[in-house]
Amino acid sequence: MNTIKKALNESAAMRWGVLLLVGFVLSVNYYFYDAFSTLKDDMRTVFGFTGTDYGLFASFYSVPNTFLLMAVIGGIILDKIGIRRTGFLFVLFMTIGAFLTAYGASDYFNNGGFGYELMSSFLPRFSPELKVMLLGRFFFGLGAETTIVVVSKILVKWFNGKDLALAFGLKVAFGRLGSFAALRISPFISNEGTNLSSAIWFGAILVSIGLLAFLVYMLFDAKLDRQIQPVNNASTTDSFSIRDIIDLLKNRAYLYIALLCVTFYSAIFPFNHYAPDFISDKFGLSSIESGNLTSFLPMGTLIFTPIFGALIDRKGKSASAMIFGAITLLITHLLFALTYTPPLIPIILLGIAYALVPAAMWPTMVKLVDENKIGTAYGLMYSIQNLGLFVFPLLAGAILDATNPGNPEISDYTATILMFAAVSLLGLIFALLLKFEDKKKGFGVELPLNKK
Numbered sequence: 348m349n350t351i352k353k354a355l356n357e358s359a360a361m362r363w364g365v366l367l368l369v370g371f372v373l374s375v376n377y378y379f380y381d382a383f384s385t386l387k388d389d390m391r392t393v394f395g396f397t398g399t400d401y402g403l404f405a406s407f408y409s410v411p412n413t414f415l416l417m418a419v420i421g422g423i424i425l426d427k428i429g430i431r432r433t434g435f436l437f438v439l440f441m442t443i444g445a446f447l448t449a450y451g452a453s454d455y456f457n458n459g460g461f462g463y464e465l466m467s468s469f470l471p472r473f474s475p476e477l478k479v480m481l482l483g484r485f486f487f488g489l490g491a492e493t494t495i496v497v498v499s500k501i502l503v504k505w506f507n508g509k510d511l512a513l514a515f516g517l518k519v520a521f522g523r524l525g526s527f528a529a530l531r532i533s534p535f536i537s538n539e540g541t542n543l544s545s546a547i548w549f550g551a552i553l554v555s556i557g558l559l560a561f562l563v564y565m566l567f568d569a570k571l572d573r574q575i576q577p578v579n580n581a582s583t584t585d586s587f588s589i590r591d592i593i594d595l596l597k598n599r600a601y602l603y604i605a606l607l608c609v610t611f612y613s614a615i616f617p618f619n620h621y622a623p624d625f626i627s628d629k630f631g632l633s634s635i636e637s638g639n640l641t642s643f644l645p646m647g648t649l650i651f652t653p654i655f656g657a658l659i660d661r662k663g664k665s666a667s668a669m670i671f672g673a674i675t676l677l678i679t680h681l682l683f684a685l686t687y688t689p690p691l692i693p694i695i696l697l698g699i700a701y702a703l704v705p706a707a708m709w710p711t712m713v714k715l716v717d718e719n720k721i722g723t724a725y726g727l728m729y730s731i732q733n734l735g736l737f738v739f740p741l742l743a744g745a746i747l748d749a750t751n752p753g754n755p756e757i758s759d760y761t762a763t764i765l766m767f768a769a770v771s772l773l774g775l776i777f778a779l780l781l782k783f784e785d786k787k788k789g790f791g792v793e794l795p796l797n798k799k
């Protein structure tokens with residue numbers, strides 16, 4: 348009888364089970380990130396938020412990751428102290444942030460509850476509820492980004508060489524499932540703002556269930572470490588040196604992929620914060636109708652990202668996929684800004700771009716960076732990306748206010764969307780540069796991932 352015990356990550360059932368657990372953590376992360384886009388108008392009526400206030404709220408997610416470099420520090424901490432301790436800490440931050448945000452929007456706080464007086468005593472330009480919600484968004488962003496880095500490292504740990512791109516595709520799909528649920532459930536609970544606070548509390552409770560799911564994952568992670576560490580003495584943790592960051596930034600292929608990442612996602616995530624309101628204003632739909640329409644975007648990517656991921660595992664062509672996705676994104680924004688094409692068509696195009704580029708971009712990292720530096724590499728990339736996620740919602744809100752004086756109910760988004768088209772064009776340039784660099788240096792970005 349064969350007594351040699353297989354490590355947990357050798358079992359396909361265990362790998363997919365783990366993906367399910369950490370995927371749930373991602374779903375709640377994205378739920379809370381996107382839950383506010385369909386509430387923009389409700390926050391305008393209930394709290395009097397302007398476009399700039401809303402943009403500031405959306406941007407605050409990125410403040411810790413950009414200005415305090417928390418995503419890269421989180422990645423370094425991850426490579427140093429490991430998945431379990433880092434993951435627990437940052438999922439906890441995410442949960443605290445979600446609860447703070449919900450507290451700031453609660454009736455209890457706004458009727459003079461704990462902290463209301465303090466929050467009213469400074470910066471009178473910003474309302475007390477906005478200030479607490481900004482604080483919550485700050486902690487949520489601090490936890491959420493590093494949580495995604497942690498999940499990426501978990502997937503590399505369990506799936507490297509075994510359908511890694513498919514696993515990354517499914518990881519993205521879990522995120523999109525959260526966004527889809529947010530776009531559907533959030534406006535439904537809020538009910539035109541009559542239950543705005545409940546809609547936000549609901550998201551916070553989901554995030555806390557994500558913390559429980561991560562605790563369960565930690566049990567499997569500990570068991571796998573006990574099995575593989577005696578064999579794999581090149582342990583997955585390593586000491587950090589600033590040289591790692593310098594080396595990464597000196598690698599042009601890494602730099603182009605990071606610049607594609609910041610431009611590509613800056614033309615999508617900040618756009619998504621405004622998409623339901625934009626579609627509702629341009630095409631005369633209610634917030635529930637435009638939320639439903641926008642939700643086709645995460646729904647489509649939920650299905651297509653894993654399919655594209657599986658293709659990339661087997662056929663490769665990651666750089667070409669990124670170029671094609673960047674072109675599609677540019678066309679989408681031009682259609683949105685300059686035409687009255689039925690919105691479902693640009694949404695489908697956006698879905699193709701939004702599935703293709705992430706399916707190719709994230710797993711490509713294993714071609715450029717060693718596994719023991721992968722947390723730092725993803726973290727640095729997220730910190731760079733968060734600069735865009737900070738700047739562009741703010742810029743979009745400012746352009747919106749400047750082109751629509753008086754905070755009207757119906758806004759003209761043309762200039763705002765053209766700004767997103769310009770950012771997409773930059774993304775296309777970086778995707779092309781990546782392909783040229785790969786051709787020159789032979790990283791093998793175009794090769795299938797399943798061939799080692």
Ligand SMILES: NCCCC[C@H](N)C(=O)NCC(=O)O
Pocket residue numbers: 376377380491492495519522612616705729732
């Ligand atoms: N928490 C939601 C925002 C996710 C941003 C994250 N840095 C990211 O880039 N995720 C990749 C993706 O395709 O969703």
